[in-house]
Amino acid sequence: MAEDFWLNPWLLVMALATSMVAALGIFMLPEERHGLRTTLNLGAAALKLVLVIVMVWGVFQGLEYQLSFTMLPGIEFELKADSLSMMFAGLSSVLWLLTTAYAVGYLENSPNRSRFFGFFSLCVASTTGIALAGNLFTFFLFYEMLTLSTYPLVVHRGTAKALKAGRSYIIYTLSGGAVFLLGMAWLYAETGTLDFAPGGVVEGEPTPVLAAIFVLLVAGLGVKAALFPLHGWLPQAMVAPAPVSALLHAVAVVKAGAFGIVRVISDVFGMGFANEAGLLLPLAGLAAFTILFGSVRALFQQDLKRRLAYSTISQVSYIILGICLAGPLGMVGGLVHLLHQGIMKITLFFCAGNYAETLGVHRIDELDGAGPRMPATSVAFTIGAFGMIGTPPLAGFITKWTLGLGSLEAELPWVVAVLLASSILNAAYFLPIVHRLWFRARSDAWPEEVRWGRLETLSWLLWPPVLTAVAVVLIGVFAAVPFSPLSWAELVVNREYRP
Amino acid sequence: MTPHLLYAFTGLLLFVTGLFGMIALDHLLRKLLALNLMGSGTFLVLVGLAQHRNGVDPVVQALVLTGIVVAIAATALGLVLIRRYYHLSGRSSLEPDTNDEAGP
Amino acid sequence: MMAWLMAGLLFTPLAWAVMSLMAGFRAGWRLAWLGMAVQGLVSVLLWLAIADQGGFYYALGDWPAPLGIELRVDGLAVTFILLTATVATACGLHAGVYLDPDKPWQRYFWPLFWFLWAGLNAVWLGADLFNLYVGLELISLSAVGLVALGGAGDALRASLRYLLAALVGSLFYLLGVALIYGQFGTLSLGGVAQLAEDHTALAGAGIALALMLAGLALKTALFPLHGWLPPAHGIAPSPVSALLSALVLKASFYIAARLWLALGETQGSYGVAQLAGALGAAAVLWGSWMACLQPRLKQVVAYSTVAQVGYLFLLFPLTWQVSDQISQQAQEGMTLQVISHALAKAAMFLAAGNLVLSTGSSKVEDLAGVGRFLPFSLFSFGLAGVSLMSLPPSGGFAAKWLLLQATIGSGQWWWALVLIAGGLLSAAYVFRIYRASFQEASGQDDFHHPPRRLEAIPMALALLSLGLGLAGEPVLAIMGLPFEEDG
């Protein structure tokens, strides 16, 4: 009986449905039912987290959840929970809970909240779908749904700037989706299958056609992963409200792209095949270039959120770089960064949002003396920043260390140089901010200060970054403990790619 | 070459003449007449070709009768519309559509 | 049982046309409820029966073809009959609330509506070339009548253009029928197809086929013969626009497709197939581009129809002298495209009507701020847009997927580019509407709220079109049922 419960494939549907049903409920609720909406939203988020934890446990025990039905002749709609998908699903469900709480505080007293939270939930439903997709077709289905459900969030404020950003976002992502579709259709015509399988489904000799398909798929995914030169939408999308930026950057959109690339390389083409076909090295080069390019561009940004945006462009490419090293250690490094970057980046965005909401500060040069005024937020920011730079023993260090080992294992020493250069650049654009926070005195008043009672800011806004900052420390320090991101990434690699 | 075939070729000629008128003429009544010419041409082809082949063919005669009734209905509808259009707008031709005068 | 169903199917719309002519608008609406229920029930039962037993020929008057007229009752036909019942019921329910019942001419709406429905059913089932002509005329004339009903000068001009185009198209078709009859001596499509298989590449039959296709292309508003469509579909009352775009266009296309599948292989040529595809491709690009430029909401939707119809014509190159499997894929893709476009476009026109009603303006730019007040209609519009953009999981996407497979499989990769580009261009005009509605308006609160029912109908249609992709397999399974010749 208990066995049946653990194995129940309807867990997959329920995990998907929690946010979907929440979205529908929220759309139906009248605008002024704030309390009910918040309860519904947080309740769904918590329930989903529980479901995912159950499935994580199940997968850890070696179970595999699977559910499918035929959509079109030869095409299945398939949901599947393996260790890799649980990684992404776990990340999204944890961070969804936090981001929802944060957004409730952030959007207090602003209009159109019903619409916002509705699409917010849809967005998370799509992310879960992406994580649980059991074949490329299902993946694409949710991938496009994600595009659609994030658009209203990006243009939420309805200003000319927001609409412009939304337009560029949609042009980039839909074109990417179209390219991906072409690649997928071609792949199906060539191989007759779209399934995900450990070690890949592509067989036979590498051919130019397969290489072209690979390029199409990666290019389509690279748009969302903000791979150079397809990154143009990301800095513009910063006009969205802070929780949206946090979600776009840390959890949903860019990660969907990166996760998709991982799936394509490891479960469709197969690491070995892709490497033999010589497809991975150019991609690794592109990722390395993106890492450096993003960091350099970040140096010159004066707007806090834009600097973080370029930092994201740079950091997400670590994941791709890790996979492209084509070795187990590199893969562990890439996968673990999927989680690490998410948690660190969301901390930074929460903090940036707090500065904007509480003090009215958007630019870096206005941050002088924010540390003493908002100590908890600033400590969280500092931890996040040091994590990004890769200071031991924080999360970012684990990533860079593993990646470094991976590149040596793959005998690509130049990657180590890239990692080092990137760390120096990270320091160069993060440390001045930290310096301003703590070591510069404030001379004039804050642009738009709001007082929220006893605490430095609204408690809805304060707790999420504090919790994630603590997590950054913990996952770094206890990286070797079971269920830590690192151990799970090792589990994924061990289970699926070293059978 | 039977006389029936001659009818068919005449019908063809009428059809294309009607088509020419339909495109080249502006006045709506003329267009409608051209349309009727096309219709008559078609009926001639229908009967002529079939009777050339089969001799007297009651099937096509019946078809043409049906076709004539349909053509009458269409012509009548066209006339009703043209008349009302003329009544309301004072125009008897379809000038190039500008699209955005339309709508409430 | 089957005989009763067929009798009910043929009888109901015509009988209701007669009865509602006797009644006023309100009484006509009450009658229509009953009629739609009967027709819907009959359609569903017939669909189930065909799914169970396979298709058959129904000889009217008990005179089998070629002497009498036969109806071809197969999976595809009943699928379209069911589709017609769905969309027409939705439009009818919408119209009953939407149209102003006090205008004296509205009483004629219902008879024309029912005649239109009857004509559509006649075309779906038709297997006799001349009978199809009469069915087409039944559709055209009632559609023109609906567009013109109570209209002002502009509406009349639009309906006149529509009428003239439709009649010229019909006459081209009829001339083609005349030639076919002269060539093969029969009017039954099945009989013609059989003879054509024994005598391939007859010059006269090829010309006849080209004539018929040209006429039907004009009636289907294939680029560059689409000029009559946007004014007519844009200016008609929304429920009528929905009917026209969703169903009426498909009728002429359906005939063209059946002709092509019966005769194309033996009497057609590579040139004709590629030309039809090229014009369809041009329609996709040009229609979408024009939709991006239109200032009026309903014109945007109307041009979108021009574009979406273009996809259908890719059927011609993708079924000409290719393997059975690819032809099957293309046909399935075409069917799904017809169904999903019908549902989505009807939803879109009805939702657009609601939006126009509530903002009191037909301009796209006046939608600013409507997102806050009318999210339900806007949401329906958006969901329908998903299908038009052919994003998953909509029926439009499933159609595109199958067509993509067919293009790649047949090596005609250039159509794949058209499919992809068309999807992106349609996103451009759909997002243009979204964008306008997300704009924050300065203090404009002057929105009128239409009744709930008006909002629910487009939503239901949009959801159907969205869900079609998920249920593609069962729908296609019915459509592709083997046909039993003796039935």
Add this chain to the structure above:
Amino acid sequence: MRRWATPSLLAVCFALVCVLGLGLWSIAFDPVGKSLPERVRDAMGSSGVDHPVTAVLLNFRSYDTLLEIGVLVIAAIAGISMARLPSLEDPAFRTHDALLGALQRWFVPLMWLVAGYLVWAGAKQPGGAFQAGAVLAATGVLMRLGGMPMDFLQPGRLLRVGLVLGFAVFLLVAFVTALVGDAFLAYPEGMAKSLILLIEVSLTLSIAMVLLSLFVAAPVTDATGNQEGGHR
């Protein structure tokens, strides 16, 4: 641009004539398949009438005819929907001409007689409902021109009943035959002749009514509506 439009159109039309002519020629001398009239001849015995055209129209291909009458009714509906209400008939258009009046007195009864004959004759020789209806409608036109009051042309219930009577009878026959017999429009054994006659007579009346109402619907209503719905 405009200067070249007509010549180039002419050229296109000429090319079209050539192509179509070629097609016609090739068809005329290379027909395939069997001949349909033979089948008509064979089936005449059970058709219920003697004249083959009538048999085709009202028996073999009666479904075509049913739909065709539907098309005619649609045109009539569109016509009366645009007429000024409530009366279709405008007294201002009446003429009072003594000669016309005298002519009428002679002609109208004669034309009725002719119409009746045409219906009846349709069973054996050329003639039938449509011809008779046309003659009947012409009578109405003549009466109207002569200033005879024709109250039944007011678009009231009477007119609408008249318009659809033939269609309704035809449809009812079709439905009943489907329920009791084998198929839609399959006349039961031995009843073909009387049913066809019933249909013919009622069709004659309706066709005349349709044509007449289209002719008489001259005055046009000025009222136009908001194209979109009435809720604002």
